Amino acid sequence: MVVVKTLPEIPVKKGEPPYKIWIFEPGEKKELPLIFNLRQLAEQRRPALLPGHRMCAGCAAPIVVKLASFAFRGPTIVVNATGCLEVSTTIYPYTSWAVPWIHNAFENAAATAGGIEAAIKAMKKTGRLKYDHVDVVVFAGDGGTYDIGFQALSGMAERGHDVLYILYDNEAYMNTGIQRSGGTPKYAWTTTSPVGSVLPGKGESKKPIAEIMVAHRIPYVATATPAHWMDFMKKVRKGIEVNGPAFIHALSSCDRGWRHEESISIEILRRAVDTCYFPLWEWTPETGYVLTDRSLVIARNPSLKQPIEKFVEVQGRFRHLLRPENKELLKQLQEYVDAMWEDLLKRASNAPR
């Protein structure tokens, strides 16, 4: 890191150091363009997350943050719920955040963001805000979203705060050591849903959190994965641009908790979409459900849909499902995924009829 003596602008210029604090001088009005050409992106934009963070090797969460930050449009405040991302990026006295960042507690990221947004509104009203707009983006894990943080999230959505809430869902309480959450899928092994002689891992299905957010009738809801990066970046930008709450459910692999090779963190997210375990869609009150990216391709060409084994076989948390005596469980899982996918196809306005 070059010590920031002169405070650089964002976007950065070619030849400048690769890591920078994002500085927006007061009055800055330029909106950052959304760039999909990777060379242009690498030359013009720096991620909001700096290296030197202590996330596990191969964790997808920093990729979620990095890609999301490439879609930020200007001055942005980040709110982080307690979790892996929060602790690993701000171990005192260091911070990995190149944008204004706050962590309050586990269950209140949405409420904290709501307070920030209200403050921005009040300051704008009284001519004290330095910018045209300041965006507020939340990053929270599945525990902080499905479970302990759900009330605050639902309240924030109901009150209509102009906040983009990004759930990075690694499907268990990974920060405390892999305990089951409302986001853990059925039959997954966790330390509080262990595979025993009687029970085959978690007994319940994943809570349909994104659909629950759709039911709040907020302006924008989407699912995404960092593997489908263009789709993800577009969705982040849309979520920021809408006036009101937006929710993005980003699946984020955890090599420690899912028990997979570090190098396949992105590959596994592709498989999640290819098997229709985690379909990509977006929803607005005007358009309803719309399939996007790979999921739209699969809807148009169902032969591309992979069996659930493709997702399960590379993960230790599902290893027991591959044993012959558990064939029936795997079949059930497939049927569940199929039913959810069929249901989505019925709702999606751009699915072939």
Added chain:
Amino acid sequence: MSTLRSWREIPLGGVAFRLSTDVKTGDWRALRPVIDQNKCTKCLICWLFCPDMSIIWDGEKVSVNYDYCKGCGICAHECPVKAISMVPEVGE
């Protein structure tokens, strides 16, 4: 490394006073990504997916910042032309 500071030197509210770029996570690494520049097409997929912001594009070639690279191997796995190999780190 920094010497630990007295309470008198802690900024208000315990705001972080250093950037994590001072933390060299490269020493976690067991496998080292090595880029074969002859195969590299400079597509920057590795740069895009690197969770540790350790792939550097200088406008001409792609390189690895070993100060931070934890050796996860996502870059090698995602490289469309298999230009990155993961080589065991040896000794110090």
Added chain:
Amino acid sequence: MSRLELIPKYPREKQIMLNVNGDEAIAYAVKQSYVDVVAAYPITPQTIIVEKFSEFVANGEVHTEFVAVESEHSAMSACVGAAAAGARAFTATSAQGLALMVEILYIASGLRLPMVLAVVNRALSAPINIHNDHADAYLMRDAGWVMLFAENVQEAYDTTIQAFKISEHPEVQLPVSVHIDGFFLSHTLENIHVLPDQAVYEFLGGPRKLAKVKVDYYDEEVDYALDPARPLSMGNLALYDYYFEMKIPQLKAMEKAVEVIKQVNEEWYQLTGRKYGNGLVDPYMVEDADIVIVAMGSSTGTIRSVVKKYREKGVKIGVLRIRSFRPFPHKDVRELLKDAKLVAVMDKAIGPGQYGALYLDIAATLYHEKNRPVLIDYVYGLGGRDLSPSMIEEMINQLLKDLERGYVPEEERFRFIGVRA
């Protein structure tokens, strides 16, 4: 001009008289305090504050963003967010609501975020009860907040405005709670005098001003806020190598608050002609008293009126009202109580397994005095039980017997007032 004839900048005739209850008085003070964000949730007996304030918002009388959150936990969380973003924030609650907030109370003070919380004191469940005692206040005792107790509706108004000033003082930067007794003050009408809006605006120096911080990666000091012009990270993980050092400045800020509370009390006096003791303690006939009754909140007025009668009869008795529960005014309390023979500490809440919290504070403060007085802990008023003048008389008569006896056996140092035997 003699010292006795201070002419305040706004003498009574330049103030406006309102007939309001304690909740309305606080809402009015908040309205005048240029608050940017109010995030609150209804709970009896605090609800009138948010109702009244909502009216100000609905009528366009304030620029404030009113966030009608879904819980007190979110109320305090939103205030933390708002204060971190640089806004002036306020919330109010009681009892169970405060209990739900507690987690975030510690975060607000730990992050050194100025804000004001009105606590309309109410008993904690179970059994559920809506009336006044100080159990909720004692619950937040160690949360790192400056805690000020008002005695009447006028003081509720005055203290709320003062609280913003104390909280935002550059060397304090701590959240402040203003405590009024549920129903006794919150729902009781009183004629109070309020300042014109502009006077309050000037007293507070306009909108909130930010404190400065210095971090290694900027050359200059920057605003302590979530500011895209100079990003900072707030609410980091600090382990055994730094947590301890991060807590010490909180203690130092509390020490500073002792002076600032006094200062602000004096400034308020210059402005309005009203002051409350030295801001920290409000003594009544304590100097030569053999017996001193120590109390907080609205009961102090009743106690004072009874004590006055005893004084007229020649009994050397006084009352010490603690206005600032945190920071606890050790110096003043020591000075005022060291020559008393008997001190009755009135605790309006229990701490099962231990004496009441106020008693402990007084005991700890007097421990190092050579001829320290005998202390008795009186628990009274739980769940809103009235403290009548006759009960106070009975208590004083017992204290006089104790004084005559010359000692109080240990088993008699913990007494109850007004409970059926």
